[in-house]
Amino acid sequence: MTTYYDAWQQVTTKNGFTADEIISGLQKSIRRSDQENALAMAYEMYITSEQLEDYMWKRLLVISVEDIGFADTNATLIIRNLEQTRKDFQYGSFDRGLFMIQAVRYLCKCNKDRSSDLMLNILREEFAKGRAPVIEDHMLDMHTRQGRINGKDLNHFLHVASHVEPLAKDTQHQEFFTRLQAILNNQ
Known part of the structure; x- marks a missing residue:
C-alpha cells in the first residue's frame, strides 16, 4: 500500500x-x-x-x-x-x-x-507498464516536419488529416468544403 x-x-x-x-x-x-x-x-x-x-x-x-x-x-x-x-x-x-x-x-x-477518472487510471497503469502513443500516418500532414518530407500537402490535409468524426449535423461543413475544393481545383 x-x-x-x-x-x-x-x-x-x-x-x-x-x-x-x-x-x-x-x-x-x-x-x-x-x-x-x-x-x-x-x-x-x-x-x-x-x-x-x-x-x-x-x-x-x-x-x-x-x-x-x-x-x-x-x-x-x-x-x-x-x-x-x-x-x-x-x-x-x-x-x-x-x-x-x-x-x-x-x-x-x-x-x-x-x-x-477511470480512463486516467487506465492510462496511468498502462503507461507504467510501457504503453506509449502511436503516431499513425494520417497524423503526419503538412503541419509536421515528417509530413512535409513525405509530400503531404493541402489536398491531403483536406481529404485525410482534417477528417472529423462524428460530423455535426445541420452545419455548413459540406457546403464550405465543396466551395474550397472548387477554388483549389481552379488554381
Missing part, C-alpha cells in the same frame, strides 16, 4: 473533526447525492478557515469532472463561475456562503459519470 503525506490530516476543523475526513465526506456525500450531509461537510469546511474554504472549492471543481463528468459537461463551468463570484463577497459573510450552498446542491442533483 502506498503511503503519502496529507497536510489536511494535521488540521482540526471548527467542530473537532480531522479535515481530511470532512474533505472525503464531502466528496462521498456528493457522489451519493446525499445533499444534507454534503452541505454539512461543506459548511464545516467553510466555517473552519478561509484556507479550508479555498480547498473545498478546489475539490468541488475536481468533483465536477471526476464524478459528474460527461453526465453534465457544464458542471465545471457552473462551479468555476460560482467559485469566482463568491470572491466578490467577504469571507464569513452570509452572501458568500450562498455560492457554496448552490454549488454543492447542484453537484448533488447532477447525474454522475466517473469515466474520465
